[in-house]
Structure formats: structure tokens, C-alpha cells
Amino acid sequence: MPELPEVETIRSQLEKEIKGARIKDVTWDVSKLLLPNPEKVKQTIVGASFTEFGRRGKLLLMKLSNGATLAAHLKLTGRLLLRKKGDPKDEWQHVVISLDKDRELRFTELRKFGYLKVLQDQKELEKIKQEYGPEPLSADFTPEVLNKILSNKKSAIKKVLLDQKNIAGIGNIYADESLFAAKIHPERLANTLTTSEIKELHKAIQVILKNAIKHRGTSTDAYRDIYGEKGTFTQLRKVYGRQGKPCSNCGTIIKKIVVGGRGTHFCPHCQK
DNA sequence: TAAATCCTGTCA
């Protein structure tokens, strides 16, 4: 599923390919994917051009020349694909943003949980940005900041990592992978982690997210980049989706349990 | 805090 590394991959690819591109038209066949409503989206973005591609957590922020921002959340199965006019229709294609030079930005969504949302102005953009916790790859995300986040939370560390209000951009794959790398059991209560464990976890989060970006994300499921290509971090994951297989570190069989209602993969021997 | 909700392809 698209988490921080996947959205960051899409962000940088779009920046490279369509910065400055002008929006000519928007068409759709599922209204609920366009917020606040399709007509408003069309009216706002047609005629404008893309000036900047940003990201906050898993939310892609496409800034426009008219001061508005088109925000995209891909949830579990959303894709943004860059195609040429006349290319064969993509699977689950529901929104097409027609650009200059016969290009199309297509939004495909199998489960229809994701959305494209117009943010009218800077104020609306800032309001949404501040709903998230720190960006885990920014300079102000330090072990001390992580310590502060965890110290007053009496719930499972896995749950705390998934809450976007605590840290922005970590989803099920990278939560499990980070906890494995830090040798921390996913059900440990957040406020019981030692200083050195927090340091390890902080490092694991940063190393894993950076490496996943380098490999253009993980494609265990529907995720694809804007060219329709799979990410290659899939081959590097140690626990996510590897239940029943041996741990790469000790050979113990990887277990899958449910934590906070989410499938959670870990090594019962390595993670304490 | 836990469960239901949205949605549909995949798997048992």
C-alpha cells in the first residue's frame, strides 16, 4: 500500500515529468473520488498549471498556479499514472486529468477509498498539514522527539507508529519492518521502551524509509509508480507478508498476529 | 478502546 516511500516516489517522478504542465480537462466516472465534489474540482483546476509537488505523510500535495492545491490520498489501492492520450484504458481508471502535450494523469482506484481533493488556498493547506505528526525524515525528528511521542502512550508500539498524528507517513509495511530492524516486539507498550530501544527504533525508521525510497517503494499489493512500475523494496522486506517463512536473521518462523486490528508480522525470537 | 464502515480482488 502506498506509504511515505511510495508517495515520495510518485512525488519526485511527477515533479520531474509534469512540473509546469497545464491542466486542460478533468473527466470522471466515480464522483466520490473527487472532493468536495467533481464540479468544484474541475472548476478549480482546469486552466491552471502544476507549480510544485509536495508531500505531508502519505498525502501528495500538488500545488497549482492559481494558489489552490490538489491533494491526493491513495489509501490502499490508488495509483497515479502518467499516460499519453489514446493509451489503452488502465485497470480501475476512474479520473483522467488531461494535460498539455497530449499527456494524461490518470487516477485509478480498485477499492475506491482514495481521493483527489481541492484545497482552495494556503490556509486550507496549512490546516491539513498541521494535523500530522513530524515528518520522520526531517531534521526535527530526533530520538528525543520520538521519546516524547512514546513516553505518554500506554498502547502497543505498533499502534502508536500507525497513528498519523504521532508520526506522518508510516503504514503497516514500514511499521513492521522498522520494529523488526529495531528488535522490538510490536505489542510492547510504547511507554515501556528504553532509551536505547527508542534510539534504535528512530534509526530503523529513518534507514528503512530512506532505503525504500531508493528502491521506489514496496509492491506487495497494488502499488505502482507513475510509469506503472513496481517498487523493488518488496525483495528487501524481512517480515511484512513473510509469515510462515524463516527469519533472515535467526531462522525462526515469522509469525502473523493482529495488533490494533491490523495484520502484524514479526520474529518471535529476534523481537522482544 | 474496540468494532464497524467503505470496497473489491484474492485466497482458502
Place this chain on the structure above:
DNA sequence: TGACAGGATTTA
């Protein structure tokens, strides 16, 4: 053929 997966929000 029914259970399951899952991000974020809503409801119990």
C-alpha cells in the same frame, strides 16, 4: 463462496 485485507474515520 464466504472470509479477509487494510487507512482513516465514525460509531458504540
